[in-house]
Structure formats: C-alpha cells, structure tokens
Amino acid sequence: MFEPSALITNLLAAVALKDSAGAGMRAVMQREQDFPSPTQARLTGVALDPNGRAYADEILDTYWSDERHRRELFSSGSSTREVIIGSGVHAAIYAAIRVLRGYPKPLVLERADRVGGNFAMTGWPTFFLNSRNRAGAGGLAGDLGASLNYLPGAPIQAADLSMREYITNADMAFAVRLALAQYADVVPNANVVSVNPDSPGVEIGIEGDASLLAGRVLDARGVGDPNDQDVADGVTILTFPQFMRRMAGAWPLRGVRRVAVIGGGDSGKCAVESCLGIGPQPFMAAIGVDQVDRVDWYAVGLPTTCERWQEDIRGRYQAIGRYLRPDRFGARRLTVLPRTARPVALPGAGLVDGRMYDVVVLCTGNRETIIDGLTVATFEEYTTADGAAVAREHDTLPVFRVGPHARLPLSTRERTDGVAAIAANEVSIFRTAPKTAALAATLPPVTRD
Ligand SMILES: Cc1cc2nc3c(=O)[nH]c(=O)nc-3n(C[C@H](O)[C@H](O)[C@H](O)COP(=O)(O)OP(=O)(O)OC[C@H]3O[C@@H](n4cnc5c(N)ncnc54)[C@H](O)[C@@H]3O)c2cc1C
DSSP states (O other): OOOOOHHHHHHHHHHHHOTTTOHHHHHHGGGGGGSSSHHHHHHHHHHHSHHHHHHHHHHHHHHHHOHHHHHHHHHTOOTTOEEEEOOSHHHHHHHHHHHHTTOOOOEEEOSSSSOSGGGGGOSSOOOBOSSOOOOSSBOOTTOTTSBTTOOTTOSSOGGGSOOSSSOBHHHHHHHHHHHHHHHOEEESSOOEEEEEEETTEEEEEETTSOOEEESEEEEOOTTOEETTTTTOOSSSEEEHHHHHHHHTSBSTTTTOOEEEEEOOSHHHHHHHHHHHTOSSOOSBOOTTTOOOOEEEEEOTTSOOSHHHHHHHSOGGGGGGGGGGSOOTTSOOOEEEEOSOOOOEEETTEEEETTEEESEEEEOOOEEOOOOBTOOGGGEEEEEOTTSOEEEEEESSSSEEEOGGGGOOOOOHHHHHTTGGGSGGGGGOHHHHHHHHHHHHHHSOOOOOO
C-alpha cells in the first residue's frame, strides 16, 4: 500500500479545502478503484485539473523554499547521509528507489529556485517532449507496450497526466516534483560549488552557505548549461531556457516579427515550433496581435525543403516541414540556412550574417556545469552484477555520476536494440532512467567506515 509522505498528505488536504482547486480530485474519486491506491487517484485528479495542479505547485514551492526548513535540513547533517546534486528526473528516480528499498530519504540540492530539473525550466508548458506519451512500465522506444517517460517508483507517472500524443515539459516536471515530495528532502537555491574528501565521506561546498557533510553523493547535474550563454544578452539574444522562460510569460512574441534560431537539435526544433505557433499555447498570445512572419533557422544537416523534411525527419517534428514551402499566397515563414552562425547583440536587435532580427535563439547544445573536485577525468564506469554500466564512480570519493551527466557510451546491447538509431536517444529518459534505478537498488547502505 502506498503511504504518502507528510508533504503529500498536507498537499492533498490543502487542495481539498480550496474549492477552486479541488474539482479534479473530487472527479477522480468516482473511479478510485482504477488506481493502485486512493492517494495515487487523488494525486492524478490534482494533476489533471489545471487549477489543482497550479495550487499544488505553489504549495510545493512554498514548502521547499521555506528558510526554516532549509536550516533544519542543513543542520541535521550526518556523514551517512546521501546527497543528490540536481533535482531532475534522475534525482527523483534515485530517491524513490532508495526509499522503497528501505533506506533514508536522500537530501536533494538544487541550484535553481524552481525544483524539477530541465523540464521545470518553466512552470507553464512551453515545449513538447519528443518521446511519445504511452502507458505502461518502462521500456525501449520500439516497444509499443512500454512507457518512454517512465519514472521508476514515482507516485504517479507522466502518462497519468495527459492524453496528448506528446506530453509537455510541465507534465513531466510535475511527475518529477511529486516524486521528490514523496521520497526526498529538497533544498532549492543551493548551488554546489565543491565536493572535497572529509573522511569517511565528503564535504559539500554550497555557494553563500555553510558546507555540508555527506556519506555519498549522487551527481545528477543533467545536460548542463547552454553553450554560448556568454553571447546571450537575455533581451534580443536568448539561450533556449531564456527563450522558454519568455514564452511562459505574458505576450512573449509582442513586437517579434523576425526570428533567427541557431542550432538544429531538439531545442532548436522546439524553439522553431514556438515561433510558428505549433508548440504549447502560451499563457497570453494570439496570432491576431502577434505573429512571427519569418524564422531563419541556421542549422547544419537539416533538410531545407518540405519534401525532404517529410522523408527524413521523425514523426514528432513532422509539422515543422510544411512551413518550409510557400503558402498559396507565396509567403514562406521558415527557411533553413545550412550553416553555423554567431550573433552580435545590437541595441534592440540581434545581428546574424548581416541580417537583423527582433530575437535570436541560441540552441547550440550544453556544457557541463563546474564543481571543484568533480572533474570528469576522475570518474570510471560503474557496472552492476549483470555487467551493465549504470553510472560513473569517482576513483577516490563516494560520488556517482548518474543520468546523461554520466556520459555512458552506448553499449553493444543498446546498439543491437536500436537505441543508437536516433542521436537524441543517448540522453533519453528511457535509456538513462533504468540505469539510475538499478544503481539505487543495488548500492549498499552508507556506513561510517
Ligand atoms: C530541451 C530538451 C528537451 C528534452 N526532451 C527530452 C524528451 O523529450 N525525452 C527524453 O527522454 N529526454 C529529453 N531530454 C533529455 C532530458 O531532459 C534529460 O536527459 C533529463 O532531464 C536529465 O535529467 P537529470 O535529472 O539528469 O537532469 P536535469 O533534468 O537536467 O536536472 C539537473 C539539475 O541539476 C541542477 N544543477 C546543475 N548543477 C548544479 C549544481 N552545481 N548545484 C546544484 N544543482 C545543480 C540543474 O539546475 C538542474 O535542475 C531533453 C533535454 C532538453 C535539454
């Protein structure tokens, strides 16, 4: 039977008491027997009701950012505690499996003010995931009976949050946040800057705060910071997260007629979708008042015509292709320019290759965030008893890199299973989540010796 944490219990009680937020929770109880437990039914009801979800999000943020709560967690430090750096998918999975295995709740340290990792970069939905929304337990991309966005151990799954073919970042973030609320202690605004030996464990340095002791560290820093963020001015030249935060605000495309997107990966595709009106609907935006007329997409290796796009690009992004041909009045909104580019910020505009744009979005990949004492050279592959590499282990410290941050190469088995067919699969949840779950299930308890 699922036993809710004190935070989840309080959250459900608060939502039930608020008339405007409790409708989904009440509606779902008519079919309580379809869910593994009454609590999971209620959580699903909260998640499916936009008002319920917004209120629940507010409760979580208020609880996690409470200064007294932060002080208590920091002062209750011990050299046997497990600390996770980062609060994304892999933090949630690790914490869930550890607690379900009978170990204490790990402490999660998140540098951002919003908990939930990459998908929580905005509270409002701003991009669709590229992995299909399917019910079921975890599995590989080609397995139609498996869920690709599965969080082992989570109270509710992303597939319980939406019936869309592709869920939004906000759906995934909500599932992650609920898992953390159930299975972890969480501190936002805690930027880890160093990890040093402090026998038998480690000492964790946090920017602007006292250091913490831990017996084991799970380094779940994710895909890292945007490349080229030094070029962005946050106004006319934006990184992908900055652009998405803009899309989450009111009137994000006001005065924006010409946009350049630089980079052709998944972030670039999501940015182009936002400009063309085929991403999630922004809070306040309408084509009648703000329309982007022209998107120039500086991207090497992408098809430049509608026909080639439809042949070469996978289903999730098919809709972009039709903007690569003129409409019947001869207007074409999207052009792929197959070259790299570097923008210059001018007052009120971004300049790329001699062309002026109202907004330039940089989608040129990510680089590792820096933590003293944890450089990549000091980590080796860590394998479970079946010979599968599931994480990287520090050569002297009790520290494990998990998720995409572990940068595990594709194994022969993964190549045979077709995981290597799509480059983005390397960091996909369906590939990395089971590895983190296996690590959490098999690591021994932390001891003082
Ligand atoms: C735009 C985009 C779209 C994607 N879409 C998909 C998709 O559709 N399907 C899919 O399977 N995968 C997708 N991915 C990949 C997926 O997001 C990642 O693999 C997954 O989120 C990684 O989870 P994580 O927990 O390892 O890290 P993240 O979710 O990246 O979380 C890491 C957290 O660590 C925090 N952090 C970093 N440094 C520190 C520090 N020093 N101290 C404290 N905290 C720190 C960060 O602030 C962040 O919140 C996408 C990635 C991107 C960038």
